[in-house]
Amino acid sequence: MILLISQGCSANLSESEQIAGLLAKNNFDVEFNFTEKCLNAIILNLCTVKGDSSALKAVRTAKEKYPKTPMLVTGCTTPELIASLQKIDKAISVASTHAVERIPNIVKKIIAGETILDLQKEHSPKLGLPKIRKNSIVGIISIAEGCMDACSFCSTRMVKGKLKSYDISQIVKETQILVEDGCKEIWLTAQDASCYGFDTGTDLAELVMQILSKAKGDYRIRMGMGNPRHTLSYAEKLAEVYKDERVFKFLHLPVQSGSDKILQAMKRKHSAEDYKKLIDFFYSQFSDFSISTDIIVGFPGETEEDFKQSLDLIKWSKPTGCNRTRFVPRKGTLAAKMPHQIPSDEKHKRSAELTRVFTETALQNNLKYVGTEQSILINEVGKRNSWIGRANNYKSVAIRGDYKIGDRLKVRIKDAEVFALIGE
Numbered sequence: 001m002i003l004l005i006s007q008g009c010s011a012n013l014s015e016s017e018q019i020a021g022l023l024a025k026n027n028f029d030v031e032f033n034f035t036e037k038c039l040n041a042i043i044l045n046l047c048t049v050k051g052d053s054s055a056l057k058a059v060r061t062a063k064e065k066y067p068k069t070p071m072l073v074t075g076c077t078t079p080e081l082i083a084s085l086q087k088i089d090k091a092i093s094v095a096s097t098h099a100v101e102r103i104p105n106i107v108k109k110i111i112a113g114e115t116i117l118d119l120q121k122e123h124s125p126k127l128g129l130p131k132i133r134k135n136s137i138v139g140i141i142s143i144a145e146g147c148m149d150a151c152s153f154c155s156t157r158m159v160k161g162k163l164k165s166y167d168i169s170q171i172v173k174e175t176q177i178l179v180e181d182g183c184k185e186i187w188l189t190a191q192d193a194s195c196y197g198f199d200t201g202t203d204l205a206e207l208v209m210q211i212l213s214k215a216k217g218d219y220r221i222r223m224g225m226g227n228p229r230h231t232l233s234y235a236e237k238l239a240e241v242y243k244d245e246r247v248f249k250f251l252h253l254p255v256q257s258g259s260d261k262i263l264q265a266m267k268r269k270h271s272a273e274d275y276k277k278l279i280d281f282f283y284s285q286f287s288d289f290s291i292s293t294d295i296i297v298g299f300p301g302e303t304e305e306d307f308k309q310s311l312d313l314i315k316w317s318k319p320t321g322c323n324r325t326r327f328v329p330r331k332g333t334l335a336a337k338m339p340h341q342i343p344s345d346e347k348h349k350r351s352a353e354l355t356r357v358f359t360e361t362a363l364q365n366n367l368k369y370v371g372t373e374q375s376i377l378i379n380e381v382g383k384r385n386s387w388i389g390r391a392n393n394y395k396s397v398a399i400r401g402d403y404k405i406g407d408r409l410k411v412r413i414k415d416a417e418v419f420a421l422i423g424e
Contacts, residue, residue: 001039002023002041004016004019009189009225012045012075014141015045015075018130019103022129022130041069043103044074048155051330056081056088070110072093072094072107072110073095074096074103075097076097077094078155093110094116095116096119100129138184141187141188144191145164145191146160150267152335153335163195168202168207175215183219186211192227194231205241208221212246223247223248232270232278235281248393253291253292255294256295258310259305262301293314295310297324297325298347300327300335302342314357320362326350366416366417366420367416370414375408376399376423377390377406377407378403378405379406386399386400387401
């Protein structure tokens with residue numbers, strides 16, 4: 001029995017599903033939650049994008065629960081994380097994010113008593129591998145790996161490398177297999193989905209067009225996170241894709257700051273105005289379009305005025321979701337060495353204020369849906385005996401009743417909360 005714990009983005013989740021599939025193919029049973037069963041090994045697929053603290057906490061928790069069980073850490077494994085793991089236990093094995101297909105053999109070795117350090121950087125497309133999906137109706141497809149940018153605060157480029165887009169025909173084939181296997185949602189994921197194909201002469205819009213034309217069936221596509229400057233270069237082409245009912249009218253655009261001065265220091269290569277242009281464009285093209293974004297508070301040199309510009313941008317753009325992060329200096333990045341680092345208590349204060357502004361804005365935005373009718377796809381079990389469905393713009397809708405994952409329903413919105421609409 002192998003315990004597999006996963007953190008982070010949908011790309012990490014996809015890799016965990018592949019790791020589980022590969023382990024099962026090698027005759028291992030896989031458990032996704034802490035268990036009283038006897039374990040042969042533990043695999044932690046970790047995320048360090050927001051710092052090492054949550055990753056190290058997961059390692060310590062697993063160590064406390066299973067002190068004698070061999071452990072393998074994979075995912076976003078930076079040199080800084082590896083050094084910290086060595087301080088916890090020198091017997092912890094580590095594999096890079098590119099080692100997915102090698103993990104069954106690594107697991108066999110650590111069970112036999114070896115300590116493995118597999119940090120090879122070469123990788124092949126993570127397509128066509130067996131999977132054990134955590135959600136029966138959600139198929140996650142990695143369409144690329146790596147990044148075209150080198151933001152001053154981010155370790156993604158160091159971990160994942162330069163952009164490597166996967167072949168369109170392979171992605172289409174993967175989609176067809178997943179739809180035939182009962183998937184109702186297809187998530188196209190990457191570290192930056194918006195620059196898909198920039199290294200091969202195509203783009204995300206063309207990829208989705210190919211999927212829609214060749215993968216027949218009843219499903220919805222959710223496009224992954226995208227850098228505003230890349231998305232802006234083919235926005236009109238992307239709008240044509242959104243006209244198909246099989247594409248969620250949803251876009252995740254991480255702006256990171258409302259201040260051009262801070263964006264320049266972050267080396268984001270887009271402006272707040274670029275983000276606004278995209279929001280204006282998609283809101284004008286579709287009456288029911290939703291946006292999600294990311295904001296980092298407390299970046300070195302961020303003044304009260306810079307922070308206020310971020311708050312104003314949230315109030316103006318009315319995102320459905322906003323990933324709010326306090327700046328964490330990542331060793332090896334430019335931002336870690338910048339002057340004018342913001343004190344921790346000030347970062348916490350700004351984070352709390354951003355949360356307040358976002359939740360107020362999101363609630364007011366959601367209240368506008370009260371009384372409307374929505375078509376939803378139930379894709380997860382909710383809290384308090386409810387189900388969670390996704391509307392055509394990917395907004396969450398909570399509903400009670402005798403339903404199951406994969407059901408499509410017509411609902412009337414009777415109330416709203418910050419993170420969900422309430423339907424009947």
